[in-house]
Amino acid sequence: MTTSGAGLYAQVAELARSRPDATALVPGRRNGSGQSISYARLSAGCHAVAEALRAAGVRRGHKAVTMTRGPYELVAVAYGLLAIGAVPVLLEPGMPGARLRACLDDVAPEVFVGEPLAHMGLRALRWAPGHVRTPLVTRRALLPGLGRRLPVAVPDVGGPALEAPEPDPEDLAIIAFTSGSTGVPKGAEYRCGTLAGQVDALRPVLAPDPGGVLLSGFLPIALLGPALGLTTLCPAVNHLAPARTPPERVLRPLLAHRASVVAASPAVLGLLAGHCAHHGLTLPSVDRVLAFGAPLRARLADTLHSVLRPDAQVLSVYGATECLPVSAVTTRELHALRNDADMPHRGTCVGRVVPGVEVRVLEADATGVGEIAVAGRNVSPAYHARPQATADTKIAADCGLLHRTGDLGRLDDQGRLWFHGRTSQRVIGAACVLNTEDIETAADTAPGVRRSALVGVGPAGQQRAVLCAELDGTAHRGRDRRTARAALREVLDRHPQGHHIGSVLIHPRFPTDIRHNSKIDRERLAAWAAKRVRETT
Structure with a gap:
């Protein structure tokens, strides 16, 4: 197999030559079934898409928004774009319209590839007005005039692989937008070398x-x-x-x-x-x-x-x-750490840093907690069209370009990285500064609690600390809610910073990010908590 430096498409093309009949991709259907696609057919499909893109006028360096939920379509279009030196732009399809338009304004894409519904949004909501010159539709459109049809059907048989030139590591390869769950969505630039670094960093994890x-x-x-x-x-x-x-x-x-x-x-x-x-x-x-x-x-x-x-x-x-992956930890190690009585209330261990990546902790306090910064070939070097955001988060250092993550953390004496929450989500009161993960890892151990979230109500410096809890599937009756609240109070009474928590509230279902449905949307949760606190005072 080729080295990761040869580019993603080149690796698939070589696998098509060495293992043509091996299954590369199985896109799933809603009933759980799927279509097995061999490396030979995947490579031939990417080749066909690349030739169709060229015929439509897509050229090297063109930025191409890619909005399709079909896995084969996404892979074939993205690899086809990479093969001809164009730049796929990946963003969250469920992003609110105003944010989506702002992202597209940042990118100013020449090409828009997507399903008919995405093209209808492009027209009706005036996304990226004046920029898109080449609209390409991946499926049959019910309405005429949305754009040129881009053939992305899976070929019946394999064919010759497209001969793509060796990419320059500094060439812009992909623009991938952050979800916006912890701030304004920004387009992280992946150079060809960044993608190669991500593949290399993922190998030991996968x-x-x-x-x-x-x-x-x-x-x-x-x-x-x-x-x-x-x-x-x-x-x-x-x-x-x-x-x-x-x-x-x-x-x-x-x-x-x-x-x-x-x-x-x-x-x-x-x-x-x-x-x-x-x-x-x-x-x-x-x-x-x-x-x-x-x-x-x-x-x-x-x-x-x-x-x-x-x-x-x-x-x-x-x-x-901007930097995936950074570190990993097994649950068995986490279990051992949870049972270590000498290490209470210390955030969440996220493991040892993966090979090829370096982590620094900036501006650490007396406990060793500061902002996590990451260097390595898998780190995005810039945000597209956001020079101030780039300047705020990228630092030249002896280990290379450091990316400031906005996460709080520390490194212990065994080289393990610990996560203590987002810098922007600390609760800053008149007499305390609370890191979310320090409180939540303890609160999550309370019986009946599925997960917890610490939020601040009021202006920074005068915030009231409020702990919100989401209960597990069996604990939703009034008696269960009272029992869970009492259990949370017991946990907080044992925590060295628990006396700073002003209120404990039970929430029916936490709002979460649109990408993973896992990160808690603390801004929305804090607004809900503020209303509840006002109602009870």
């Missing part, structure tokens, strides 16, 4: 075996899986609301293709593990489970292990759009 089968619960991993030589299953996850996906859509392809690695958000893993536990099912083929997008909580980890083989590994992977 630990791919020859002939391994990866079930990908979110689309970015689906883009990298085929290039890693993995049969990549893409179940029909509801990417606008992953936590609402019927679990059978994920379970059926996993069992049918005997997935060895599962990579998904805690929300998708939760629905899969919960369904299996409820129905007495197990996942005997799975060797490794990777949780991306948010910390993996103890209750979900325990449920996952209950449906896996005793020797299967579950890892929580830490990273961000």
Whole structure:
């Protein structure tokens, strides 16, 4: 297999030559079934899309917004664009319209590739007005005049691979927008070298075996899986609301293709593990489970292990759009740390830094907690068309370009990285400064509590600390809510900073980010908490 420096498309093309009949991709259908696509057919499909893009006038350096939820369409279009030197632009389709328009204004794309519905939004909502010169529609449109049809059907047979030149590591390859769950969405630039660094950093985390089968619960991993030589299953996850996906859509392809690695958000893993536990099912083929997008909580980890083989590994992977991955930790190590009485109330361990990545902790306080900054080939060097954001977050250092993540953390004496929450989400009161993860890791141990969230009510410097809790599926009656609130108070009474918590509130279901349905939308939750606090005072 080629080295990752040869580019994603070149790797798939070589695999098509060396393993033409091996399954590269299995896009899932809503009933849980899927179509197996060989490396030969995937490479031929990418070749056909690249030639169609050229015929439509797409050229090297053109920025092409790619808005399609079909896994094969996404892979074929993205690889086809990369093969001709154009730049796929990936953003969240469920993003609010105003934010989406702002993102497109930043990019000023020459090309817009998407489903008919996306093109209708482009027209009706005037996204990127005056920029898009080449609209390309990936499926048959009900309305005429939306754009030129781009053929993205899976070819019946393989064909010659497109001869793509070796990319320059500094060439712009992809613009991937952050979800906006912790701030304004920004377009992280991936150079060709950045993509190569991501593939290299993911290898030890995924630990791919020859002939391994990866079930990908979110689309970015689906883009990298085929290039890693993995049969990549893409179940029909509801990417606008992953936590609402019927679990059978994920379970059926996993069992049918005997997935060895599962990579998904805690929300998708939760629905899969919960369904299996409820129905007495197990996942005997799975060797490794990777949780991306948010910390993996103890209750979900325990449920996952209950449906896996005793020797299967579950890892929580830490990273961000700008630097993925950074570190990883097994749940067995987390379990040992939870039982270590000498290390209470210290945030969440996110493990040891992956090879090729370096972490620095900036402006640390007396406890060693400061802002996490990351350097490595997998780190995005800039935000597209956002020079001030780039200047605020990128620092030249002896280890290379450091990216300031906005996350609080520390490194312990064994080289493990600990996450303490977002810098912007600290609760700053008149007599205290509270890091969210320090409180929540303790509160999550209270009986009946599914997860907790610390928010501040009022202006910074005078904030009132409010702990919100979401209960598990069995605890929603009034008596259960009172019992859970009392249990939370007991936990807080034992916590050295628990006396700073002014209120404990029970929330029916936390608002979450649109990408993973796992990160808590603390801004919305704080607004809800402020209203509840006013009503009770």
